Amino acid sequence: MIKNIDQLRITMQQMERLILALDDLKVNVLPRNPELFATMAEAPLEDLDRLREEVSGYVHELKPTA
Numbered sequence: 001m002i003k004n005i006d007q008l009r010i011t012m013q014q015m016e017r018l019i020l021a022l023d024d025l026k027v028n029v030l031p032r033n034p035e036l037f038a039t040m041a042e043a044p045l046e047d048l049d050r051l052r053e054e055v056s057g058y059v060h061e062l063k064p065t066a
Helices: 005-028 034-062
Strands: none
Touching: 005 034
16 A cells, blocks of 8 residues: 555556566567467566556545545
């Protein structure tokens, strides 16, 4: 769980690295072997979803209440 802006920054950097890894897989693996791509992309996509949820939760906590 993200508790401060420094953790948010680190989480965003992790997300960027995952996206770059997925992009690399898309370029280098997908054209040759779509089944292998699907297998290799599964874990990074799950990690991205988890990190997105953490970011969303942190941002939601920042919203002022009415």
